[in-house]
Amino acid sequence: xxxxxxxxxxxxxxxxxxxxxxxxxxxxxxYAYVMSGGGFAAMWPYLPTYISGIVISxxxxxxxRLFIRHRGWSELxxxxxxxxxxxASFALGVVIPYTNMPLYLILYPERAVVFGLWVxxxxxxxxxxxxxxxxxxxxxxxxxRWRQAELDKLQLAVIAAEAKLHGLMSQVNPHFLxxxxxxxxxxxxxxxxxxxxxxxxxxxxxxxxxxxxxxxxVSLETEIDMVxxxxxxxxxxxxxxxxxxxxxAADTCGVQIPTMLVQELVENGVKHGVERLPGGGSIGVAxxxxxxxxxxxxxxxxxxxxxxxxxxxxxxNARERLRLLYGERASLALxxxxxxxxxxxxxxxxxxxx
Amino acid sequence: MKALIIDDERxxxxxxxxxxxxxxDVEVVGEARDADDALTQIARLAPELLFLDVxxxxxxxxxxxxxxxxxxxxIFTTAFDHYALRAFEVSALDYLVKPIAPARLxxxxxxxxxxxxSAAPADPDRPLGRTQRIFVRDGERCWFVxxxxxxxxxxxxxxxxxxxxxxxxxxxxxxxxxxxxLDPALFFRANRRQIINxxxxxxxxxxxxxxxxxxxxxxxxxxxxxRQARLFHARTRL
Numbered sequence: 375x376x377x378x379x380x381x382x383x384x385x386x387x388x389x390x391x392x393x394x395x396x397x398x399x400x401x402x403x404x405y406a407y408v409m410s411g412g413g414f415a416a417m418w419p420y421l422p423t424y425i426s427g428i429v430i431s432x433x434x435x436x437x438x439r440l441f442i443r444h445r446g447w448s449e450l451x452x453x454x455x456x457x458x459x460x461x462a463s464f465a466l467g468v469v470i471p472y473t474n475m476p477l478y479l480i481l482y483p484e485r486a487v488v489f490g491l492w493v494x495x496x497x498x499x500x501x502x503x504x505x506x507x508x509x510x511x512x513x514x515x516x517x518x519r520w521r522q523a524e525l526d527k528l529q530l531a532v533i534a535a536e537a538k539l540h541g542l543m544s545q546v547n548p549h550f551l552x553x554x555x556x557x558x559x560x561x562x563x564x565x566x567x568x569x570x571x572x573x574x575x576x577x578x579x580x581x582x583x584x585x586x587x588x589x590x591x592v593s594l595e596t597e598i599d600m601v602x603x604x605x606x607x608x609x610x611x612x613x614x615x616x617x618x619x620x621x622x623a624a625d626t627c628g629v630q631i632p633t634m635l636v637q638e639l640v641e642n643g644v645k646h647g648v649e650r651l652p653g654g655g656s657i658g659v660a661x662x663x664x665x666x667x668x669x670x671x672x673x674x675x676x677x678x679x680x681x682x683x684x685x686x687x688x689x690x691n692a693r694e695r696l697r698l699l700y701g702e703r704a705s706l707a708l709x710x711x712x713x714x715x716x717x718x719x720x721x722x723x724x725x726x727x728x
Numbered sequence: 729m730k731a732l733i734i735d736d737e738r739x740x741x742x743x744x745x746x747x748x749x750x751x752x753d754v755e756v757v758g759e760a761r762d763a764d765d766a767l768t769q770i771a772r773l774a775p776e777l778l779f780l781d782v783x784x785x786x787x788x789x790x791x792x793x794x795x796x797x798x799x800x801x802x803i804f805t806t807a808f809d810h811y812a813l814r815a816f817e818v819s820a821l822d823y824l825v826k827p828i829a830p831a832r833l834x835x836x837x838x839x840x841x842x843x844x845x846s847a848a849p850a851d852p853d854r855p856l857g858r859t860q861r862i863f864v865r866d867g868e869r870c871w872f873v874x875x876x877x878x879x880x881x882x883x884x885x886x887x888x889x890x891x892x893x894x895x896x897x898x899x900x901x902x903x904x905x906x907x908x909x910l911d912p913a914l915f916f917r918a919n920r921r922q923i924i925n926x927x928x929x930x931x932x933x934x935x936x937x938x939x940x941x942x943x944x945x946x947x948x949x950x951x952x953x954x955r956q957a958r959l960f961h962a963r964t965r966l
Contacts, residue, residue, distance in 0.1 A: 550807075552807035552827065555826075556737075556743060556807065556826040557737065557743075561739065564739070564742065611737055611739065612737065613737075613738050613739075649783075649785060651785050652762045652785045
């Protein structure tokens with residue numbers, strides 16, 4: 375991507391150099407020759423000085439450009455730049471016409487007096503020209519730097535948003551993970567076959583969770599498979615204290631939802647509800663389509679604990695994720711219904727432009 | 729040492745019991761699956777050591793300890809709890825992360841055995857010994873306070889405020905309930921609302937109501953009522 379742009383820039387630079395200095399040399403010298411008498415026909419004998427003028431101007435300005443780059447002038451603030459560019463323009467304004475002078479004197483020694491008359495306007499005009507050259511050169515550089523800065527800012531905003539999204543994505547809860555490993559260790563002695571099943575289930579869940587940190591959305595069907603795996607592990611750990619019921623409408627299976635979001639709602643239901651009740655409880659997950667929107671409802675035994683900071687943070691994170699993915703078109707609500715807590719998620723069926 | 733395992737997960741209890749079979753000096757006398765169950769078992773079995781899961785249904789491990797008159801040695805067990813256990817002053821207790829490493833378990837038991845006084849376990853009818861400890865917490869901070877370190881106990885409704893060192897935590901028990909368990913040789917009821925530690929008295933100034941103004945360590949001042957002053961005379965033969 376950098377290659378072609380650089381090549382194009384170099385082309386434009388040389389084109390401008392040739393066109394700019396040719397026109398200035400042509401206009402400047404013609405004006406001098408014509409005004410010195412002889413009309414337009416008087417210009418033609420001096421053609422060699424035109425060519426040498428163009429070559430000399432391009433040569434000096436190119437050397438000047440190398441010098442600018444070497445000194446890194448385009449990085450300077452405008453004030454410091456001006457202090458350097460103005461004397462540099464005068465210097466070039468003198469050097470360019472005087473370098474062309476020897477050829478003129480060699481070819482037309484009889485017109486040395488006329489040259490003497492025109493040397494001051496030549497110096498002033500060339501100085502102006504170099505000034506314009508500087509404005510163009512540094513203008514382009516400043517503009518490009520400004521555009522790059524804008525681009526960087528934009529890129530930074532995108533990176534920040536991405537990082538935010540990743541941070542908001544839930545990982546497997548360590549409390550669950552270590553409890554689960556502990557259960558498995560007990561099962562190894564008690565019921566080796568069950569221990570094997572649990573290790574498989576835990577591996578699947580961990581793989582899914584690792585995957586989730588890279589993928590923003592999955593199909594509801596995939597997510598529900600993982601919810602089932604997760605619940606099977608919690609049932610091992612909590613024995614008969616957990617029962618679950620999953621009721622997913624067939625036409626909702628393919629809808630894309632944020633990865634781990636339903637899983638997180640179910641996990642919260644277990645963590646803050648069922649697990650805290652001495653008698654245990656149940657978890658229900660249901661989904662259906664309603665006017666091109668997917669609705670997922672997670673019901674868990676328990677109460678909303680108002681003072682529970684982690685629930686609020688979890689909920690705020692989940693909502694922020696929805697906002698980043700769907701804008702204002704998705705929602706997540708939590709309410710109490712009798713002895714249960716009901717979380718209801720609404721997301722548009724087509725992800726579309728957020 | 730007689731130990732009680734308190735954990736809501738059957739598999740976790742089994743696993744810990746199995747691990748403890750290999751540890752000397754510990755005999756698992758019972759298991760409890762929640763706080764109420766634990767309170768009954770503690771009263772019945774008088775364990776010297778509790779293996780207590782921090783997260784339990786109903787009430788957490790800290791609340792359970794607050795409900796005990798006298799906290800036995802406690803080893804907390806937890807799957808993952810980065811904040812709750814850091815709340816403890818110095819190394820008042822040990823905790824083990826699940827799944828528990830056998831070597832860590834043996835070390836924690838040895839430490840608990842060294843800390844537990846060889847005296848007989850707390851008898852609910854006898855007063856608390858001076859080195860026996862009460863579990864208190866104040867927000868996120870927790871302490872096991874030896875009884876002798878308590879300077880003053882004040883009634884605040886159904887709660888009691890303990891004064892020790894520079895701390896003033898509330899205990900969810902009435903002043904009367906606590907007073908009944910304190911050793912009368914060490915603690916004295918100065919008035920209806922306050923119980924003071926006799927060893928912490930710095931000076932007694934006669935006070936207009938025929939009582940005393942009692943200055944305690946740490947800049948605390950308490951008025952002793954006339955009636956209690958008379959009792960105080962009788963007790964200390966002043």
